[in-house]
Amino acid sequence: MSLAIEAIDVRKRYTGKDGDVEAVRGVSLAVPPGQVFGFLGPNGAGKSTTVRMLTTLMTLTSGTARVAGIDVTVDPHGARRKIGVALQEAGLDPRQTGRELLVLQARLFGLSRAAAAARAAELIELVELTDAADRRIKGYSGGMKRRLDLASALVNQPEVLFLDEPTTGLDPASRLTVWDEVRRINEQGTTVFLTTQYLEEADQLCDRMAIIDGGVIVRDGSPAELKAELQARTGSASEPTLDDVFMDATGRNRDRVAGDVQEV
């Protein structure tokens, strides 16, 4: 059985204002179909860059990446047909209505006018935006925008869904709604690749996860495995939390984070 996502020694280097930067330094991933895979890391660790490469939005400097069995460098169009993408900023056109946006998205995936309208109606119901569907997006709340963004990532019934920090900035109720959607989508067989900064979110949703720091993967396993590994290594009496795993993996602690903030 082929993997839903496979990355082999993926690297991204670019030239910034301060010279050459290697944002991703040899990431390898193997995500089987049907999983919710969490991708965690501190700010600037390389999460979004990795997602952008896997979703064909950014070229790979070196390495190989396959999504739904398709090499994203060799056949990016083919890969785009198989994936859904909801990026960190809910990328929506505020001048359209929710329904218009979904119809347009469906038509860009090759659906006829009638099929696109039917798919949009189905998705509007799925993300519970029926009452707001014909209102312009600029009037939507943050939670509604996220749900619409999620719906727009599903128009092509993707095999792999990429969600880049889907709950950042949402209130607790909206966050729980998005979690429910992610579970429901996954139950229908879609592999979900989820980046998040919220460890509780990863614990709740993910079958497996990887932690990236400084452009390299520093931990990889199920949440239970990662906790057990830390407990065994440190000999702690109580079971560690994912926060402990994250802190241990990235070397972050309160002092370091405070220092990071001061640097910014």
Next chain:
Amino acid sequence: MKQSLILGGRAIREALRTPDSLVPTIFIPLFFLVVNVGQTARIFPTANTEFLAGQNYAAFQLPSSLLLSASFGSAALYLVEEIEGGYFDKLRATPISRMAIIGGRLYAEMIKTIVITAVMVLIALPFGIRIESGILGFLVLLVLVALWAVVFSGFMQLIALKTRSAAATQGASMVFFPLLFLTPNFVPRSLLTRPMEIAATFNPVTYIMEAARSLILDGFDWSVLGTGFLVVAIAGAVMLALSVRMINHYD
């Protein structure tokens, strides 16, 4: 092509929903037309100004206003807004030709310019301006001005893609000042001072302006018209080649 039309339809809908953004596109060029003609018309009376070909000075000035209206490059500002807001990436993640994203906006710009140019000419007609080349010439005029709008917007979109900044794109759009004013916009090229004549000769907009003017004042002057369309075609080809390169290497 189909994808460009779908995205173009969206851009037209967007323009209709933001009519306030269309107001300056019509109002500012008409303002310049009224002011320029008001200040200089007595210098160029119809009866003894040969280059007016029997019309009033407003007919001579109209092409400048039409080209000014076509040089607002609002498509690029919408594009950069989408780059900053993330919707551009959403479109790039769909299995469409990336050029369709640019093409859709250019298609909408063409339609918008045809409508606005037609409205401006219709407003000008009661003030004694006539299109010497007739209805057919009027249609050719619409096409010429619309093609210029596409070319100018295309170059502005290149700047938007390169800089990904609204401020930089807006700043770069100020290039329309030299492009439109280092031209024979007040008098024919032969009457310009030598430095201005040289500048106008090297300015591609000069040939488009002269072609538009010939349709209004002289009828079908195939040589002038051919030069105008050739210039817009060459500029368009350069713009398209650079756009394909830019959008396909956008990372």
